[in-house]
Amino acid sequence: MSLFIILAIGAGLLVGLSRQLNGRLALSTNAWESSFWNHIVGLAFVSLIALLAGGLFGGAPLDAPWWAYMGGPIGVLFIAAGSWAINRIGAAQTAMLIIAGQMISGVAIDIAMGVQGQLWARALGVALILGGMWVTRTAKAKG
Amino acid sequence: MSTDNPPRFIHYLGAFAAGGLITLMLLTNGTLAQYGTLLFSSWVPHLTGTVLAILILLTLRPARAAPKRPPLWAYLGGVSGGLTVVATSAAMNSALALSGTIALGLAGQIVFSLFADAKGLFGMAQRMPGWRDFAGLALITAGALILIFYGSAP
Numbered sequence: 001m002s003l004f005i006i007l008a009i010g011a012g013l014l015v016g017l018s019r020q021l022n023g024r025l026a027l028s029t030n031a032w033e034s035s036f037w038n039h040i041v042g043l044a045f046v047s048l049i050a051l052l053a054g055g056l057f058g059g060a061p062l063d064a065p066w067w068a069y070m071g072g073p074i075g076v077l078f079i080a081a082g083s084w085a086i087n088r089i090g091a092a093q094t095a096m097l098i099i100a101g102q103m104i105s106g107v108a109i110d111i112a113m114g115v116q117g118q119l120w121a122r123a124l125g126v127a128l129i130l131g132g133m134w135v136t137r138t139a140k141a142k143g
Numbered sequence: 144m145s146t147d148n149p150p151r152f153i154h155y156l157g158a159f160a161a162g163g164l165i166t167l168m169l170l171t172n173g174t175l176a177q178y179g180t181l182l183f184s185s186w187v188p189h190l191t192g193t194v195l196a197i198l199i200l201l202t203l204r205p206a207r208a209a210p211k212r213p214p215l216w217a218y219l220g221g222v223s224g225g226l227t228v229v230a231t232s233a234a235m236n237s238a239l240a241l242s243g244t245i246a247l248g249l250a251g252q253i254v255f256s257l258f259a260d261a262k263g264l265f266g267m268a269q270r271m272p273g274w275r276d277f278a279g280l281a282l283i284t285a286g287a288l289i290l291i292f293y294g295s296a297p
Binding site: 014015017019034039042047049056069077081082084088096099102107109117125128131 | 222268
């Protein structure tokens with residue numbers, strides 16, 4: 001169990017590391033180029049894993065709805081936005097706002113798709129996040 | 144090192160909107176994983192993303208911000224991203240489940256970002272987080288935990 005806890009925390013550290021590296025690349029190049037390198041290097045890496053471990057093809061991926069294949073274009077925009085933001089508001093505020101946006105849009109999509117949920121938890125969660133964003137919004141970056 | 148341009152509302156809005164993109168990606172890539180394999184659901188978006196990024200670079204031809212070449216290790220963000228998929232899928236299939244994996248992942252992300260800002264990691268701007276940052280973090284983390292563990296419970 002503790003191994004999986006380390007893996008889950010490690011995944012979060014890797015997300016931060018990835019954004020920091022891409023942000024550093026954008027500092028010398030630009031946000032679009034950093035997104036390009038993130039994707040092509042990631043493609044090479046995932047392909048290497050597939051070659052060594054197998055498991056790339058299976059199931060019936062062609063039966064998936066067309067929009068399930070749109071994750072790539074969305075990801076290009078996501079990495080570019082992260083590389084752009086981190087050099088302007090810092091790593092902590094970028095992470096905070098991305099988490100806030102993910103959580104609040106998740107609630108919106110759940111409600112739109114009719115996913116059952118507890119109203120009090122959704123209302124309280126969104127209110128706390130909006131409050132946190134308001135507090136941070138007026139923070140001055142020091143250094 | 145201090146920033147040349149002070150933070151503006153558009154920067155906050157951009158980061159917040161990027162969070163919305165993650166929700167869409169979870170939907171697209173998660174659906175793809177239901178039809179194909181987990182590796183396939185990571186490989187496809189990297190492939191289509193690479194193609195789109197090339198088209199964007201050819202169309203916009205954005206200028207490089209600095210004449211000096213970036214260090215080679217700065218190109219490794221994609222490796223870190225690929226490893227994230229592996230670590231996440233392993234943890235997700237344990238007793239932690241999806242909610243526990245996401246919650247611990249948020250913790251890891253926040254700790255890393257605070258450390259990175261305080262150190263000015265990899266030569267980026269150094270920012271000492273103030274009390275408002277910690278207060279905002281506490282509120283956002285509390286809200287996120289409530290949504291993760293109680294938000295979509297039956």
